[in-house]
Amino acid sequence: MPSLHVAIIGAGIIGLSTAFELRSRGCQVTVIDPDPGQGASRAAAGMLAPAAETTWGHGILHELLGRSNQDYPGFVQRIEQATGRRPAYLQNSTLVVAAEPADRDALHELVELQSSLGFSAQAVLPSAARRLEPALASNIAGAVLCEQDHQIDPRCVISILSEHLAEHLVRERAVELVRRRGRTAAVRTASGRVIEADQVVLATGLGTVDGGPQLPLRPVYGDILRLQGPKGPALLSRTVRGIVHRDPVYLVPRGDGSLVLGASSREDGNDAVNAGQLHRLLDNARRLVPGIVDCSLNEVIARARPATRDDRPLIGRVDEGLVVSTGYSRHGVLLTPFGSALTADLVQDLPTHPEHTRAVDPARFDNNPPSPTLKEMYR
Ligand SMILES: Cc1cc2nc3c(=O)[nH]c(=O)nc-3n(C[C@H](O)[C@H](O)[C@H](O)COP(=O)(O)OP(=O)(O)OC[C@H]3O[C@@H](n4cnc5c(N)ncnc54)[C@H](O)[C@@H]3O)c2cc1C
Structure with missing residues (x-):
């Protein structure tokens, strides 16, 4: 059976880590970004600080932050095993x-x-x-x-993963999601190239693509x-x-x-x-x-x-061919292991933790929506 081809739009820490995760699960990937690593991920300090970041009213976000922090040693080890380079991860409290x-x-x-x-x-x-x-x-x-609050240098993660994925990187802006028979089927880039894909992941941070959902960011x-x-x-x-x-x-x-x-x-x-x-x-x-x-x-x-309004990311399936993974607010580096694994699970249609998936559902604000709601756009 041919492996799934996934087009990932956005090569920030989330897009690159998701591509890395999917490739290690046997998928083919194409990552599309005119300027890899130059968005929010370029600025991030890389604190992995679920305890120090604690504030009242964050609810289940604490659990996601704590869990992603626990997953970091394994994430770093897998990058090192696959690339031969170890990201600058310091467990120094x-x-x-x-x-x-x-x-x-x-x-x-x-x-x-x-x-x-x-x-x-x-x-x-x-x-x-x-x-x-x-x-x-x-x-x-x-x-x-x-x-248990540590740090990683996000620039180092991005440099290692961009190099590792170099032959799968298309340095162009994605301008349109091409929809056929009610689902996302391809990505059109600024030069007019159409990249066909079984699945598309939208990991553009604040960036937008025509035909994409209007997200509450x-x-x-x-x-x-x-x-x-x-x-x-x-x-x-x-x-x-x-x-x-x-x-x-x-x-x-x-x-x-x-x-x-x-x-x-x-x-x-x-x-x-x-x-x-x-x-x-x-x-x-x-x-x-x-x-x-x-x-x-x-x-x-x-x-x-x-x-986002509640500081939780927006990770979820929007149509049969499109998964979004953005809105990581101030915790994107810390949430990278959690977010990239959940996004990959959704792309592959694998079972996910129901409570976690609900907590980051991109449609969760739809009861109190900016208009039009995500569901309306994709009806
Ligand atoms: C000052 C600062 C400090 C921070 N410190 C921390 C910290 O210590 N710990 C922490 O966990 N988080 C921190 N964060 C938050 C963290 O940086 C973000 O949550 C995270 O980088 C988001 O990653 P991303 O990949 O979703 O977005 P981005 O890094 O913004 O990447 C999005 C990518 O999408 C590309 N793109 C956009 N539109 C298109 C398009 N149409 N076609 C193709 N590509 C497109 C962009 O070029 C960009 O490369 C900090 C943020 C800031 C600003």
Whole structure:
């Protein structure tokens, strides 16, 4: 029996990982993207932090984040086995730090929630936090150690997978989904080429394709910096996330001595880097780790997160030939093992976990819809 041919539109971390997953299950894949890896995935810090990301009201999202985090070691190992290259995955934990006594109260509320959800989160005294990370400011008010919150460099994953899938990559924009007999059957690219497929996966982040569903997504921009640490021993050994006057900030140390400092969250529709947000991030980070003023600046970048109303992704079958996998909001890197496996299961029509599938159903907002609803469009 000939193997299934799947056309995947979008080569961000989700599209590439889904292509990798499907190929390892014996499918043929074609990945279509004019600019692989240059969307939200280019900006992402790569924190895999289900505990530190915990907030009230996320419901089942916590379970998906925790589960995907557990799947990461296996995901990384499979990439290494297939490609001979290991993504820069560091299991080096996360310290969440409060700058002021008022921030410490917010932190304690967070620990209660984290513990009630079964995440590992341990309150530590400021002195103990400084023993773990001597670069922390001497006047921090409190800290929590999240031992299972790690990190990966998304750019490294993208570079490995793009190279691995190079001969299956079509560097063009997809302009139209071609529908025949009520189902998606092919993808037309900007040059007019028509790529026939048994199944199409729409993993375009915020990007759109004519004939595709209108998805309930909005851009949430993030400004983020990349710094080079001072010469000598690394400034930090683990991710430090902080709350400074209720403002979140994080510093993610890479294995090469560089640091990622992020990130803002704005919905102003402006895709240029915002100077005021950078100033605020640097100022807040300096309050927690004064030594960052000695770093040099490697890069500033802004990208939009493909966000949904409930922060859960949109993964599901839209017609007999089309599966969508987008809307990963602020958790796309963390959710990559979960999202790519579920998308592949849907493409192959395999049984899926009903509760998880319902939680990410792209039609879940249809009772309170922007018009027209997804179901109406595809009736
Ligand atoms: C500042 C910032 C920090 C972040 N930090 C983290 C973090 O620490 N941890 C975490 O888990 N998540 C983080 N995120 C979120 C994460 O980056 C996203 O959820 C994730 O990258 C989404 O991946 P994606 O592949 O769906 O989208 P994208 O990376 O945006 O990829 C979509 C791709 O589709 C292509 N495309 C679009 N339209 C078309 C078309 N018509 N034809 C062909 N191709 C098309 C684009 O060129 C692009 O390459 C962060 C995001 C930002 C902005």
